[in-house]
Structures are given as structure tokens and as C-alpha cells.
Amino acid sequence: MKQCGCVDAFTEALKIFLQGFKCPVQRQLIRSGVRQYLHRMVVCLEEEIFPFIPVILENLLQQPDAKELHDFIPLMTQLIMKFKKTISPFLREMFCPFVQTIYRVLSIPQDEYDQVTANEKRLLQKSYFQFLACIVSNNVHEVIQDQEAANFHQVLMTIVEGACNNPDPQIQKICFGILKRLIEVWCGENGLVGFEEFVYQSVVPACILTPMKPAFDLNDAQTVIALGESAQCLKCILDKRGDEVINYLQNEYFPKLQLSPDLTQQFCQAYVMDIKSFKHFLKTFFSSLKS
DSSP states (O other): OTTTTOHHHHHHHHHHHHGGGGOOTTHHHHHHHHHHHHHHHHHHOSGGGGGGHHHHHHHHTSSOOHHHHHHHHHHHHHHHHHHGGGGHHHHHHHHHHHHHHHHHHHHSOOOTTOHHHHHHHHHHHHHHHHHHHHHHHTTOTHHHHTSOHHHHHHHHHHHHHHHHHOSOHHHHHHHHHHHHHHHHHHSSTTSOTTHHHHIIIIIHHHHHHGGGSTTSOTTSHHHHHHHHHHHHHHHHHHHHHTHHHHHHIIIIIHHHTTOOHHHHHHHHHHHTSOHHHHHHHHHHHHHHHHO
């Protein structure tokens, strides 16, 4: 793009297009057009687009609604997938205000008969987890790690909550996938200090207790896929912690659940099998416990 001399023309046009955020007339239509132009600019420009990101966010975070945030997240994922580590400084600064805005919008009370708003919130929630998945899958997880401790913990707990309690098995799958990737990065010998405690206190229970819930329908294909992702998560913990996690399950966690020694032994024996066998075992194991 620099070679053809178009960068200045595009950036000048971008300044003009961004004024559309301030237009009070036909708000959704104009903002949709601005977003389309921004998507094109991410393709056409390189680092020249970075100075505009704070401006975009500043305007977005003023009086946002669920649909607008949902529609904006694909632009963020596009930026992350293209620029990866290069965009980390910008992403690190905007991450907390952005996710806090999402939390705030999702927590706004709504009329129980307002199905349009309810659906928009469901879509936003799914997009939020897709945004986090994009961050960790593109190896810019330091964006999450570098947040203040309370915010960092809050983000982790939203992922666990999504894996455990979201009624959408596709979201559960995404959340287990995020947890698996974070375990791969942060749970090794040189991993993030204290993260293994979070794994034992929150991730292991999520993987074990979620399939036991009545709402977790093991006859549903999407739910079985989510179960498979939780199996991958457990296997990743085993890869990183080895006998430590087996001893924890045998001597601490399963006794707390009052699981019989025989079932505990069955689980731990299957745990060290290949992933295909372990997935098959888990479906049978949890189906039996729920019958």
C-alpha cells in the first residue's frame, strides 16, 4: 500500500469516516458503514491504523448497547489476527475498559418479554468469549496477564462461569478451549505464579462438575463436543502437572465428592489413556453417574 502511495489518502479518509461516530441521526446505519470501512482499512493499512484504535474505542464506549458491542468485536479479532504481538500495547490499554463495558451492558436489567434484547445479549456474550479465544490463540495472552490482579481474576472467573453454567454448549466449548490454552502457557514449570492454584480450585471442578449437571445433555451432539473440549483441558493439566494432579484427584478432590474408590480408580486409569479413549470414557462415566 505504501508503494502505491495510498496510505495518506486512506488515513485522511479514515479521519473523516470516524466523525460518523458522533452523528446522532441514523446512528446504527452510519456506524455500520464506518465499521465496514474500518474492516477494509485493517486489510489495506499496516501500523498506520494503530493511532485510530483509541479513537474508535473512545467513541464506541460512549452509550454502547449489546448489538453495537457484538458488531464491533469482529473488528478487534481482525486486528489481533493480523497484527498479533505488534498490537499488544494498544490491546493491553483498551482491554479492561472494553471488557468492563461488556460486563456492564450484559448486567443491565431487561424486560422478561424483550426477546430481541435477550438475544442481543446472548450474541454479545458469545462474542466476548470468542474475543478472549482470539487473544489466547494468537499468543497475545499477556494482554490478559498484565491486567490488575482483581481484573485478571475476574476475567478468568467469567471463563470458568461460561464453561460451567452457560446454557449454550458452543460457548462452553469455547471456554474450555480458552482454559486449555491458558494451561498450556501458564501451567508449566516456568509458568505464571499462582496459576496452578486457580487450575485446581476452579478448572478441575469445572471439568468434573459441569458434565454432572442435569442441563448438560450428553445426548446432544454439541454438548458432547463441549465434553470433548473439557477432556482436552484435563489432559493438558495432566501433561503439565503429571502425577501431581492424579494424586490430587485420588486423595483430595474425589473423596470430597464422595466418589467411590472404584470409580476414582476407573477415572484415574482412563485419565492416562490416549485422548480418544479418555473422551469415550468420560461420556460413559458421566452418563452412568447421572442415570
